[in-house]
Amino acid sequence: MTFSLDGLRRWPDVEAPGLVATDAADRLLLDESAAARADAGVGGLTVIGDGYGALTLAAAADGGTGIRVHQDPLTGERALAANAERFGLGGTFSSLPLSPELVGGARVVLLRLPRSLEALRDIAGLIAAHAAPEVVVFAGGRIKHMTLAMNEVLRESFGRLDVSHARQKSRVLVARMPHAGGDPAPRQATLDGIVVCAFGGAFAGATIDIGTRFLLDQLATAGDSLPRITAEGGAVIDFACGTGVIATALALRHPDLRVLATDQSAAAVASAAATARANGVDERVEVVRDDMLGAQPDSSGSFIALNPPFHSGAAVHEGIAPRMFAEAARVLRPGGELWTVWNSGLRYRPALERTVGPTRQIARNAKFTVTASTRR
The missing domain is CATH 3.40.50.150 (Vaccinia Virus protein VP39)
Known part of the structure; x- marks a missing residue:
């Protein structure tokens, strides 16, 4: 079956009218990161916060392999696995905890912005501590869920932050030059x-x-x-x-x-x-x-x-x-x-x-x- 974002399902999470498996922010993240992903190499791409597999599987369909993924909800992990099986993309990624192994040496990170600033701080610090020095982080979301405070949190761990144009009420923050990283602590x-x-x-x-x-x-x-x-x-x-x-x-x-x-x-x-x-x-x-x-x-x-x-x-x-x-x-x-x-x-x-x-x-x-x- 040819991969299609429109063919993704949320199962085993709740499925109901109005609850979607992908959105405009996923599409914008994929478009903004396309050139960087093409140069990431095997194992160079990490995806964090992928809802139901849109980012991971689209990257895999573009030829990405060795993709490392972290999703906080277990239902997200299981939906990703089910969607991967449906589209014949199993074996292109591995699901990992939020840990140094997830981001170690990564050159490109795709991140759906969490709503919690503390969650974003944990993620940004981990990437800055363990990813490759040339890592580029594409952090996107729906504008209604984004705040200027997110920019400041990313600047705590990255020396450069660029902001994409808005599209379909979504936006991407692009962070480079990692510094001052550290592992999450409660x-x-x-x-x-x-x-x-x-x-x-x-x-x-x-x-x-x-x-x-x-x-x-x-x-x-x-x-x-x-x-x-x-x-x-x-x-x-x-x-x-x-x-x-x-x-x-x-x-x-x-x-x-x-x-x-x-x-x-x-x-x-x-x-x-x-x-x-x-x-x-x-x-x-x-x-x-x-x-x-x-x-x-x-x-x-x-x-x-x-x-x-x-x-x-x-x-x-x-x-x-x-x-x-x-x-x-x-x-x-x-x-x-x-x-x-x-x-x-x-x-x-x-x-x-x-x-x-x-x-x-x-x-x-x-x-x-x-x-x-x-x-x-």
């Missing part, structure tokens, strides 16, 4: 007695977002309910764990408890592992990168805590949380509980009742609702 803050660690790109950074804080407050006042729920065995899971604050708090409050923290974001998983270590509970908190709860058997969990996201990339989509409720229902054993915090305006309770089981309101404030759903 930011730390002590909040409510917990040391929170966050690499760039982790949701909420080294803070506790207000939804998570509200859920933590309700779990703290629940008293002995968690030991009662888990008395018959079964996994205790922090689902979509972010920086691992909930998993760590549960492990600190219940010294005999083992907790599984899971997220599809590589930055979140690294942050959660760092948070558990910083609080001395890493031997009882296992952190895994997973798409939903795909690695967990049916009816294996006794308790799941969830603060569901409502974004798929930059797009707001209400279909994400119901998929997570269904996955939690699959993993919970009968009588197990799903504790969820959600923006009250989203009105998730009917979906929880239908998908998981009887649902009671634990608490509600001006913005958030916490519910507990018992698996039928």
Whole structure:
């Protein structure tokens, strides 16, 4: 099959009208980098932040080989692999962590700009520390998601920064002359007695977002309910764990408890592992990168805590949380509980009742609702 950007799919991520696998920013990045990519040589191209494979596979279709790729969401990695198989482009790239191996000696880097400045700082510093001295970084995005602060972050690690003309509401920043690089390190803050660690790109950074804080407050006042729920065995899971604050708090409050923290974001998983270590509970908190709860058997969990996201990339989509409720229902054993915090305006309770089981309101404030759903 001939490669076509229009033929890309988002699967296994959410697919729905209005959610696209590629956009004008991908096309502009490919056009602006075409000459540089032609001279990159085998193994000279690195792609970071490719949504569903548009940049990687278009570069491969142009003859690129040995392409190194990092995508923060596991669904992005899997979509890239599926799209590559569909177009016969498997074997042209390798997926790697955000590490020196990803960018070592790279001559060209294609980067979809992350929305987090700290994520961009981590990436820029890593490239400057390990890429070839002549590296050229093409960093693009939709103008509505770009800020002048991004230019300043890139200037911290590169001596020259050029800006492309805008096209179809997209723009590319071109960075050269790397300097002052360094490997990413987590930011730390002590909040409510917990040391929170966050690499760039982790949701909420080294803070506790207000939804998570509200859920933590309700779990703290629940008293002995968690030991009662888990008395018959079964996994205790922090689902979509972010920086691992909930998993760590549960492990600190219940010294005999083992907790599984899971997220599809590589930055979140690294942050959660760092948070558990910083609080001395890493031997009882296992952190895994997973798409939903795909690695967990049916009816294996006794308790799941969830603060569901409502974004798929930059797009707001209400279909994400119901998929997570269904996955939690699959993993919970009968009588197990799903504790969820959600923006009250989203009105998730009917979906929880239908998908998981009887649902009671634990608490509600001006913005958030916490519910507990018992698996039928």
